[in-house]
Amino acid sequence: MAYTTINKSKDYFETKLYVANATQRDITGFNFNPDWVWLHNRIQSVNSMLFDKVRGATKQIHTNTSGAENTDTQSLNAFISNGFSLGTGWGNSASGNNYVSWNWSAGNSSGSSNTDGSITSTVSVNATSKMSIVKYTGNGSDQTVGHGLGVVPSMIIVKCLTTAHDWVVYHQGLGNDKAIAFNNYNAEYSATAWQSYTPTNQVFYIKGGANSVSQSGDFVAYCFADVSGYQKCGTYTGNGNADGTFIYTGFKPAMMFFKKTTGSAANWQMWDNKRDPDNPVENAYHIDSNDADGSPDQDIDFLSNGFKIKSSQHHLNNSGTKFIYYAVAEAPLVGTNNVPCTAR
Known part of the structure; x- marks a missing residue:
């Protein structure tokens, strides 16, 4: 049984959705002060942006390019209490566009x-x-x-x-x-x-x-590092079947990404419980590209104790191939408060 000392995952990680308005604004409402923020435009094919408190606000890098760090004072321009601030640049410039941010706590410090x-x-x-x-x-x-x-x-x-x-x-x-x-x-x-x-x-x-x-x-x-009932970096082997492999994590995932490790080329895939609040989880974001959301033929289910592949696509279920993954919890299977997690 995956008991954990972390009963409330939202104190350490949360996915948040917002709509750009092209004005200086704050994204708040977290249970923690975000230290690592990853922004993605869900509508347009543009680079995603990563910011962290150690490098400092306005310093951005992209997961889909090899490019060096650059500075944009109108992107994420401040880390604030329980959130972050956006200027009128990237991350908030395309008024009306839907965005997602993935946010982690890393000690609330510039290091x-x-x-x-x-x-x-x-x-x-x-x-x-x-x-x-x-x-x-x-x-x-x-x-x-x-x-x-x-x-x-x-x-x-x-x-x-x-x-x-x-x-x-x-x-x-x-x-x-x-x-x-x-x-x-x-x-x-x-x-x-x-x-x-x-x-x-x-x-x-x-x-x-x-x-x-x-x-x-x-x-x-x-x-x-792995934390029982909260965070896991693991592997699984694909079976090539639309009724795919079940992978035990010990918690209901809030977000996860994974990658096929051998054979033909395949994108890094990322899913979360905010863009897809119900199963099947199908809005795959490709970490290594500037694509907008959406790979409807590459489905998974988030379950109370792990996840299950629901596609035969080689990107996530190639038969006999090893995949690596990172997953972080929405809720543990059972916390120290002895409250069991429920499936979707």
Whole structure:
């Protein structure tokens, strides 16, 4: 039974929908102060934007490109109590367009110095929900970086901020000798990015050299560890059947994304319980593209204790293929308050 110390997932993560109005405005109503905010236009084919409190408001990066960080003072221009502020630029400029924001708590901080690794990092961490934002400067050599979680990370998403380079993802389901890009739909690849070492409860390993996660320049890393009943980074194997695989997580998902790891190219897929409040969950957002919402032939069901694939499409259910996923809870199966979760 997946008991958890987190009875109210909305204290740490929430998906929020809003409609752009092209005026300075605040998006509020969270149970926490968002530290990592991911914005997506559901109507138009434009780049999604990621902001975090460690890099600072107005500093944006895109999941679907290899581009460096850039600044837009009229995008997300402030992190405020229980929310964030938007200017008249990207994220709010297309008046009447529907947007979604995915929002995480990571300690409500612009970060503090962490000297656990061989190079000093700046870390903001939520010790309860096990999510941290890490900024560090690579020097081109093999190094270790402190992540602040206090436990071994299950997934690390790294982006170079200074120059244009692919996103690099570590996932425990791939192991320490492989990586996968976030900004394209290519399969996993053999990599020395992590020096072939598994992260510890204090640091993760980065390999030096050009086009690496330790080249000269600034980087951001988003780090996650499994939390029973709240957050899971796992794997499943497709069966190629429209009545697909059931994957146990120990909670009802609020949001999840996953990726086919081998074989023919396939997009990263993301779903949530706000754009699709009922099953089937079918408004898949492609993390690695600038597409608007919608892949109606790629359905899943969110259940009280996990999720079930409801499509034979190779992007999410190719027979015999391994998929990696990240899922965060709407509600645990059973919390410490002994209240069971109900299915949809």
